[in-house]
Amino acid sequence: MKRDKTEELLLKARACDGDAFVELMELHKQSMYKVAKAYLKREEDVADAISETILDCFEHLESLRETRYFGTWLVRILINNCNNIRKSNQRTECTDQIEVLSGGGRTDERTRAFLDYLEPLEEQDRLLMILYYVWGFRTREISEILRMKEATVKSRMQRGRQKIKQAFFPMVV
Template identity: 55%
Template sequence: MEITRLVKRAKRKDADAFTELMESQMQNMYKVARSILSRDEDVADAISDTILVCWEKIDTLKKNRFFRTWMTRILINKCNDILRAGQRTVFTDEPLEIEYMENEFLNLEWILKGSNESQKFDINKEFGNTGVKLVSAEISALGLELVSDYPKGCKYADMNGEHQPPSFAGVKMKDGKVYTYESVVDGSGEQFETGSSGKLYGKFTETVTTKKILEVKQIKALLFFKKSAGDSESYRAEDYYEIPLEVEK
């Protein structure tokens, strides 16, 4: 993947690679910052600060493929710093045009508000039964991961506690269908990376499941909001909220 290659070079302080990397992310950064900040000069400041932090800290990024998620966390934090400094909260109904592309970052504004009425997602209403209430400025405290960031699949916490062991599995999207990961005891099949727990072997199979995470008929993306900040690898179900996004045919 081109981004992964550029990140690898940028970690070696290759200025040209870093410039190319950040230029490839400018549109996404602008959309995210503009969804939080109302003034163009504030948006420019947030993006500039984010670029500086990325240059200074990129060598701390553990997994190159998570660069966009990492960068977006930094950007949201910078936007919220500007909001706090000005003691103002901005709400915008400005529509965003989102093009669905495999393995591409989905804009945070679309994730939280939806691109039309049928797709709007009320995050506070969804979390109401957990006693958790969130506002825009607090979203940055949550780690955001998208299935589309994983070419081979994605870990997820099983909220129903039905899948034991392990307490996590793979999910991937292909041609609008949902595939789940089946482990293979003898080690044959595809290799599926599971972070701190090493590797499992198995295969992805098209599936119809009663698991809460896959109950919607059509899923464009599965989001995993970590309940606490930090980059620690945790697969405990209670550490994650799971949010299915349903889209129209």
């Protein structure tokens, strides 16, 4: 359903329908937030990455060859923007990697709870979980997005699930 709606909005946006582009971005806003939050800790950086991604998407919408790969394309742009922001932050200041979600109010309870479950994971493993469970990408697609072997994706996801179980359900494991 979401993919059909995305493709419909994408075709309209390519035909210079600004409202369709805005609706397309609204449709993916929550998922973009979760991916950016997995990479970046500060809310300001997350907002910058998302807004830069929206701008890049708007400017380069015509370069997308196949509409069915819009989600993969959007996530790749977002990840690149997150990496650029992290590099920029490393040059200008020593960022605190242990900083947790600030209670800024922009995130809803479900998003906060989801990110809390992912907290025991390393950054890369958090991203894998978000791409798989939030965006619905298959492991093969994730391996293409992150440019790693599919077997690596599968093993990191399995290890991530195990860490979550140990952290939140120690009596079960």
